[in-house]
Amino acid sequence: MGTALLYDEEMTKYKLLWVDAACKIEVPERLIVSYEALVRSGLSDRCISIPAREASDSEILLVHSELYLEAVKKTPYMTLEDLKEFTLQFGDVYFHPNIYHCAKLASGSALQLVDSVMTGKVRNGIALVRPPGHHSMHSAANGFCVFNNVAIAARYAKQKYGVKRVLIVDWDIHHGQGVQYCFEDDPSVLYFSWHRYEHQNFWPNLRESDYDSVGKESGAGFNINVPWNNVGMENSDYLSVFCHVLLPVAYEFCPDLVLVCAGFDSAIGDPEGEMCATPDIFAHLTHLLMNLAGGKLCAVLEGGYNLTSLAQSVCQTVQTLLGDPLPQLANLRGPCKSAVESLQCARSAHRRYWSFLKHATDPPMTDISTKHIKSAMEEEEKTEMAEEERCTEGKVWPEPPERLCPPVCSASVLPDDVACPDGLKRLSSSKDLEPLLVSKLKNRFRTAAVDGDGVTTFSRLYTLIEKLVANEIRNGLVLVPDVAAVMMCVVQDLTSDLVKRVLVVCVGKEKELDYVTTDGKVLVVQISSEDSEEQRSKYYIPVCLKKGCSDTSGFIQAVLGLLLPLGYEYNPDLVLLVRMPGSGVVDSMWQQLIGLLQGFAKGHTLVLMQVNEKACMGSTASALLGHPAPPLQDLQTPFPEDGDALERLRERLQADWKMLQTTS
Numbered sequence: 001m002g003t004a005l006l007y008d009e010e011m012t013k014y015k016l017l018w019v020d021a022a023c024k025i026e027v028p029e030r031l032i033v034s035y036e037a038l039v040r041s042g043l044s045d046r047c048i049s050i051p052a053r054e055a056s057d058s059e060i061l062l063v064h065s066e067l068y069l070e071a072v073k074k075t076p077y078m079t080l081e082d083l084k085e086f087t088l089q090f091g092d093v094y095f096h097p098n099i100y101h102c103a104k105l106a107s108g109s110a111l112q113l114v115d116s117v118m119t120g121k122v123r124n125g126i127a128l129v130r131p132p133g134h135h136s137m138h139s140a141a142n143g144f145c146v147f148n149n150v151a152i153a154a155r156y157a158k159q160k161y162g163v164k165r166v167l168i169v170d171w172d173i174h175h176g177q178g179v180q181y182c183f184e185d186d187p188s189v190l191y192f193s194w195h196r197y198e199h200q201n202f203w204p205n206l207r208e209s210d211y212d213s214v215g216k217e218s219g220a221g222f223n224i225n226v227p228w229n230n231v232g233m234e235n236s237d238y239l240s241v242f243c244h245v246l247l248p249v250a251y252e253f254c255p256d257l258v259l260v261c262a263g264f265d266s267a268i269g270d271p272e273g274e275m276c277a278t279p280d281i282f283a284h285l286t287h288l289l290m291n292l293a294g295g296k297l298c299a300v301l302e303g304g305y306n307l308t309s310l311a312q313s314v315c316q317t318v319q320t321l322l323g324d325p326l327p328q329l330a331n332l333r334g335p336c337k338s339a340v341e342s343l344q345c346a347r348s349a350h351r352r353y354w355s356f357l358k359h360a361t362d363p364p365m366t367d368i369s370t371k372h373i374k375s376a377m378e379e380e381e382k383t384e385m386a387e388e389e390r391c392t393e394g395k396v397w398p399e400p401p402e403r404l405c406p407p408v409c410s411a412s413v414l415p416d417d418v419a420c421p422d423g424l425k426r427l428s429s430s431k432d433l434e435p436l437l438v439s440k441l442k443n444r445f446r447t448a449a450v451d452g453d454g455v456t457t458f459s460r461l462y463t464l465i466e467k468l469v470a471n472e473i474r475n476g477l478v479l480v481p482d483v484a485a486v487m488m489c490v491v492q493d494l495t496s497d498l499v500k501r502v503l504v505v506c507v508g509k510e511k512e513l514d515y516v517t518t519d520g521k522v523l524v525v526q527i528s529s530e531d532s533e534e535q536r537s538k539y540y541i542p543v544c545l546k547k548g549c550s551d552t553s554g555f556i557q558a559v560l561g562l563l564l565p566l567g568y569e570y571n572p573d574l575v576l577l578v579r580m581p582g583s584g585v586v587d588s589m590w591q592q593l594i595g596l597l598q599g600f601a602k603g604h605t606l607v608l609m610q611v612n613e614k615a616c617m618g619s620t621a622s623a624l625l626g627h628p629a630p631p632l633q634d635l636q637t638p639f640p641e642d643g644d645a646l647e648r649l650r651e652r653l654q655a656d657w658k659m660l661q662t663t664s
Ligand SMILES: CC(O)(O)NCCCCNCCCN
Pocket: 021, 022, 023, 092, 132, 133, 134, 135, 143, 144, 145, 172, 173, 174, 175, 203, 263, 265, 302, 303, 304
């Protein structure tokens, strides 16, 4: 299934008609440059174009009052003076004779997107709209917003499609207070927002935007705010919050639909956000949400005021929605102190509501009252920072790298008597290995893995790895008689001169991996049921689950809170996913893991499985081909021992691996 793109140039036909410093950044060109960038890059042609439509009164009334709707209805007929007068009652927003029409198109576009996804016409999609929506409230326009497009879409999805749980992720740099007010007492809609806050010194300066607003009454726990109290946040900060706050809760919530308040003012160069995350971060943020809700994801444009970073960020988002390989994110060096504080506060505020956050530790007690009164030093520091940051217009960043689709998505190396799963391309051609390499393999392993037939397997395997590295193939599936033995060969002999860094993810354990690098060429993360007394180097990380890999709750927690952050920091060129025989890993978990690992190494994942497990080749192939993984249904509360062990592991490793930091 494809990706929907909604855009109608009618929504460019309103603008600010008077002088207002607060509103001058919200210009029609925002939509024009975004759409043109999609056209120029050929991405729009790869999307399924869905027409915009006007939201009806009843749809708008799902969120807004009749009083407000009737008032807005009058604006097309107002004189300039009346429009100015009418605008005065609201904050940081402006009206125009055509904005009512455009606001109905913006909300209607979001509803068209929901229809396309919920009816299975498309897998996911994006609506490029203006005016934005997430600040508008029951009876008020605010922050350039007139109708709350995403809030209306959430209510519409529940009403029309009986959607039980909706996740709204708001990565715009402003707090979508309109969305928070709409759903704060509603446990069926989980609202997550990060936003520039600076201890309530940034617009909209609301006390209720802080991390302690967790929702009300039955909605307690279903509102997550992560305030950024400094500017200059980077890719590491954003990914840390996804891995340690949003994703554990999102997986536990298990939504039927994901809506994204896709504001791109959180990107570098934006005058509002003054952050430093690069446009390619949105490729990863989108990817990390795409295995939820069976891939049903609707992104709706909110903010974004630097026309260059906005266009690039939109393209990065759409390319991921289309399933293209992800760009590698370089030098992620962990969250800054302020970000760690924010994510720790958010985690501890929600510890009581989410079993996946149960082991979150409390932030060091600072007297909350003094939080708002900054020390002179901090003020001084901020001014310096602000000084340096103020030149956001002067900010430069590299154009995101090309994300080329290899000609072959998934290849397989299988014993001749095993049928190739649908969609995979069997690799049979292979050049003979260097005699030196063959003898190395032979004298290293006398097991069946390397008899006459084995050498064929190895030469095919070597060829496959060469093609992965050359980006001729995206990923691969290999079936061998002896997984453990072949893994050693791959790690020691077949990759050494082909790749710089290999991330080995071992699911299950058969025996001690007697191969541990110290030079960092290989990072092994082994998830199994047994603890290993093994001396642990920085590059061999055993994760012990009380009930082993069959315990999906423990498994997904280890993946989200440990494997993902490690993988981002390590930034491998190849991922070797090894399924040890008898691991007991659940199929949906296995597919989720393959899906999430696609975020690394431009999607170059090599799955190594034992021939006697060929029954799960079908689901493995499906995940490798980019089909969304099935949701992890009714996750049990993780075992306390596992939660504790994971927390201890993070604490012990965070000195070496900064992305594991969750406590200041
Ligand atoms: C959709 C949105 O979240 O991007 N709206 C942002 C509104 C910002 C209002 N304040 C502007 C002050 C100008 N420096």
